[in-house]
Amino acid sequence: MALPPLVEPAAELSIDEIRRYSRHLIIPDVGMDGQKRLKNAKVLVVGAGGLGSPALLYLAAAGVGTLGIVDFDTVDESNLQRQVIHGVSDVGRPKAESAAASIREINPLVNVVIHNTALDRDNVKEIFSQYDLIVDGTDNFATRYMVNDAAVLLGKPYVWGSIYRFDGQASVFWEEHGPCYRCLYPEPPPPGMVPSCAEGGVLGVLCASIGSIQVNEAIKLITGIGEPLVGKLMVYDALEMEYRKIKVRKDPNCALCGDNPTVTDLLEDYEDFCGAVSTEAQEATVDATITARELKDWQDAGKDVFLVDVREPAEYEINRIPGSVLIPKGEILSGEALSRFPQDRQIVLHCKSGVRSAEALAALKAAGFKDAVHVQGGIVSWVNTVDPSQPSY
Numbered sequence: 488m489a490l491p492p493l494v495e496p497a498a499e500l501s502i503d504e505i506r507r508y509s510r511h512l513i514i515p516d517v518g519m520d521g522q523k524r525l526k527n528a529k530v531l532v533v534g535a536g537g538l539g540s541p542a543l544l545y546l547a548a549a550g551v552g553t554l555g556i557v558d559f560d561t562v563d564e565s566n567l568q569r570q571v572i573h574g575v576s577d578v579g580r581p582k583a584e585s586a587a588a589s590i591r592e593i594n595p596l597v598n599v600v601i602h603n604t605a606l607d608r609d610n611v612k613e614i615f616s617q618y619d620l621i622v623d624g625t626d627n628f629a630t631r632y633m634v635n636d637a638a639v640l641l642g643k644p645y646v647w648g649s650i651y652r653f654d655g656q657a658s659v660f661w662e663e664h665g666p667c668y669r670c671l672y673p674e675p676p677p678p679g680m681v682p683s684c685a686e687g688g689v690l691g692v693l694c695a696s697i698g699s700i701q702v703n704e705a706i707k708l709i710t711g712i713g714e715p716l717v718g719k720l721m722v723y724d725a726l727e728m729e730y731r732k733i734k735v736r737k738d739p740n741c742a743l744c745g746d747n748p749t750v751t752d753l754l755e756d757y758e759d760f761c762g763a764v765s766t767e768a769q770e771a772t773v774d775a776t777i778t779a780r781e782l783k784d785w786q787d788a789g790k791d792v793f794l795v796d797v798r799e800p801a802e803y804e805i806n807r808i809p810g811s812v813l814i815p816k817g818e819i820l821s822g823e824a825l826s827r828f829p830q831d832r833q834i835v836l837h838c839k840s841g842v843r844s845a846e847a848l849a850a851l852k853a854a855g856f857k858d859a860v861h862v863q864g865g866i867v868s869w870v871n872t873v874d875p876s877q878p879s880y
């Protein structure tokens with residue numbers, strides 16, 4: 488689905504600009520018109536870290552007229568393996584300032600706006616409202632959901648990316664034209680279940696692979712060329728050198744952009760939201776939790792297991808445990824899928840990290856399936872402990 492350009496063209500390009508951007512100007516799809524739109528564009532990059540570094544460098548070089556940088560962190564030596572916008576002499580310096588200095592060196596025609604602050608519920612809307620487009624390079628779920636919610640509430644498009652070890656994902660979320668991040672991932676994983684890049688590691692160059700996709704999408708949106716990743720999830724596996732595009736539909740039950748939204752303003756506390764598991768779910772998992780390794784042992788021993796993946800269809804496309812059937816959590820909670828569960832087999836539920844499966848387990852037990860169990864740590868744990876050859880996300 489092609490979309491109209493996000494930004495009106497600037498009145499003109501200077502002689503300096505025409506010289507600088509000549510390799511863009513001779514591409515028919517970009518041309519003078521596209522370059523003028525880039526000049527007029529205001530793009531905010533959230534985080535001057537792994538994804539933000541390449542994104543800022545290429546957005547600046549491309550001639551985006553106004554570039555905002557939000558980051559409250561300072562440059563650490565361990566950042567230099569992948570955060571290529573910073574150098575040795577920047578260690579200890581605020582990342583936003585260090586990034587701004589690099590941008591001025593690459594392209595002094597860019598107006599750089601520094602937001603040397605942590606994005607929070609009190610400033611996010613005010614900051615976002617100054618920009619046409621957001622590029623999300625955050626590395627934690629609390630900020631990621633807040634970025635999504637603020638963008639949807641303000642009607643802004645944003646380009647999202649995430650990275651872990653050798654695996655990356657990217658998409659464009661624009662509520663007006665497609666799904667939002669909550670449509671794809673309705674709930675965050677519980678804290679500690681999905682390791683961050685600081686805990687699990689990330690291949691430095693993966694930042695460039697995903698960051699450059701984000702810039703590519705930003706340029707397409709601004710100039711109105713090509714097919715943006717709206718309603719599509721790009722999944723990249725650096726080890727297999729494989730890109731896959733997965734269709735993501737707008738979820739009519741989405742808490743934010745669905746037909747009957749329950750989230751109508753920013754949440755009070757995103758950290759809290761990202762740690763929430765209901766009491767019923769906690770109680771249901773007592774003596775009804777197995778590890779990924781135990782599931783594998785059951786399968787290898789030939790135990791008659793009815794293994795149910797309660798994630799969303801797009802997640803099931805990314806990775807899956809062999810032998811599982813997909814029944815999304817919502818269909819279990821609503822009761823519509825209960826007839827698909829056998830009475831005489833061992834029911835095992837799993838999701839990404841164990842939160843959704845715990846909730847589905849509570850609903851199943853309430854419906855009389857007393858012996859059902861769920862997998863602790865979900866498919867993340869399965870990939871980490873049983874089958875590392877599967878992609879993770």
Ligand SMILES: [Zn+2]
Pocket residue numbers: 666667668669670671738741742743744745
């Ligand atoms: Zn949504």
